[in-house]
Amino acid sequence: MSLDVRAALPRLAQRLAGPDATLAAAERLSGGASMETWAFSVETPGARQDFVLRRRSAPFDPENSRSTSLAAEAALIRTVRDAGAPAPRLIHLCDVDDGLGEAHVTARVFGETLGRRIVSDRRFETVRPQLARQCGEILATIHATPAPGDAQLKTADFLVELGRYEEAYRSLGAERPVLELAFQHLKQNAPQPVEPVLLHGDFRNGNLIIDPEIGVAAVLDWELSHIGDPAEDLSWICVNSWRFGRPDKPVGGFGDYSELLAGYEAAGGGRVSLKRLRTWQALGSLKWGVMCLMMFQSWAGGTEASVERPMIGRRVSETEIDLVNLLEEGL
Amino acid sequence: MITHPKAEELVAAVARWIDEIRPGLDPRNAFLARVAANALATVGRELASGQATERAAVARMAEILGHDGSYEDLTAEFCARLRSGELSAETPGLLSALKANVIDQLAIDQPNYRHQA
Numbered sequence: 001m002s003l004d005v006r007a008a009l010p011r012l013a014q015r016l017a018g019p020d021a022t023l024a025a026a027e028r029l030s031g032g033a034s035m036e037t038w039a040f041s042v043e044t045p046g047a048r049q050d051f052v053l054r055r056r057s058a059p060f061d062p063e064n065s066r067s068t069s070l071a072a073e074a075a076l077i078r079t080v081r082d083a084g085a086p087a088p089r090l091i092h093l094c095d096v097d098d099g100l101g102e103a104h105v106t107a108r109v110f111g112e113t114l115g116r117r118i119v120s121d122r123r124f125e126t127v128r129p130q131l132a133r134q135c136g137e138i139l140a141t142i143h144a145t146p147a148p149g150d151a152q153l154k155t156a157d158f159l160v161e162l163g164r165y166e167e168a169y170r171s172l173g174a175e176r177p178v179l180e181l182a183f184q185h186l187k188q189n190a191p192q193p194v195e196p197v198l199l200h201g202d203f204r205n206g207n208l209i210i211d212p213e214i215g216v217a218a219v220l221d222w223e224l225s226h227i228g229d230p231a232e233d234l235s236w237i238c239v240n241s242w243r244f245g246r247p248d249k250p251v252g253g254f255g256d257y258s259e260l261l262a263g264y265e266a267a268g269g270g271r272v273s274l275k276r277l278r279t280w281q282a283l284g285s286l287k288w289g290v291m292c293l294m295m296f297q298s299w300a301g302g303t304e305a306s307v308e309r310p311m312i313g314r315r316v317s318e319t320e321i322d323l324v325n326l327l328e329e330g331l
Numbered sequence: 332m333i334t335h336p337k338a339e340e341l342v343a344a345v346a347r348w349i350d351e352i353r354p355g356l357d358p359r360n361a362f363l364a365r366v367a368a369n370a371l372a373t374v375g376r377e378l379a380s381g382q383a384t385e386r387a388a389v390a391r392m393a394e395i396l397g398h399d400g401s402y403e404d405l406t407a408e409f410c411a412r413l414r415s416g417e418l419s420a421e422t423p424g425l426l427s428a429l430k431a432n433v434i435d436q437l438a439i440d441q442p443n444y445r446h447q448a
Contacts, residue, residue, distance in 0.1 A: 027358070028358070028359055029358075175403075175406045175407050175409075175410045176410070177392075177406065177409045177410055177413060177429055177432075178429050178433060180409075180410045180413040180414055181413050181418075181419070181420060181425075181429065183414075184413055184414065184416065184419065185419070185420055240446055243445075245443075245445045246445070247445050247446050247447060247448045248448040250448075306363065307363055307366050307367050307370060308363060308366050310370070311366050311369060311370045311373075314370075314373055314440040314441070315440070315441065316440075317433055317436040317437045317440045317441065318437065318440070318441055318444045318446070320429075320433040320436070320437075321430070321433045321434065321437055321444070321446045322446055324426060324429055324430045324433055325446060325447070327420050327426060328426055328430070
């Protein structure tokens, strides 16, 4: 689905800001293999606006994909923003006239998204101690928001998630003793289901825009949103793979479990036990391990050509050490 | 194997060249070039210590399973016995054996990955 985005942007600029508008700048932001993200600026006489275009760059199968459509993501962003969660403001859902395929445009929120900088850069020293609590508060807001009906989100609890990833793992034919152990152990130690809520689905350091003054300025990438266990969202940001070299700071490499859970509870999210969170965290590491195998497979099977894909396969061992550490500590 | 150059030296030479051209690339290709250089560094580490890592893993699995075998056969049996429940986290020595295997593998895949608080 190769398409010249740069060539289509001037027309989009005029659609967004009127016939006098010109495209002032456009750059593809790195990262994202099935989804492309572009930052672009539009100038009209006397004004400049900054936008982000998100568009699908690989074929999409709504039945079997874990991702929502970009139209559903647009509906979600609008709904959660109205409920008070910091999602970027939706500007435009693209249609055939834009010539960009499946895509939407949001206002650009400035700040840092690179996890390693967020956990180590001196610019964030002041705000860093507040981030885990803010994450808890934001998740409480998202979880209290009724899911938009038109987004047609899927529902999954612990055993459904575990089963889905076990099936994916089996289909790959990989033999990884630690992953096998984790599947069996988590099956026997699954937490009791709770009333399911609206989840972000990919809430982690890397999908947050951090501002050195205010902390979490925006939560990005809503395409994995679904209905499920609150502990799933609370735990995903604690997976060691998103701590960027700070295993001593369980929440995103910047905060402690207690701050996350206290923020969540104070904002009305209810009480979630650390045990429950860490059981979900183990499932998170296991899921990421299987995803790494799947990304390797997408290259081995010829679907993807990027050098990034096979190399991600070598990240499975990071999830294995994290799983062993969790199992050693009794989760 | 011949020594002028060794396979690991060829890998190191290509990795160095990628690092040299990286600054002139557009952001997307600069990112992919970094991934490519990392991939070659991984290959270099596997060339250097892959055999010793595999031998050690075989010895640890053999100890738990009670017999010798190839890396592939022992791994497959280990997985099958974990799946059937015959082996579990409670099996004496199992977690520490798996941990040692994974730490060795991590030293090849991602030596800078930090996992201990």
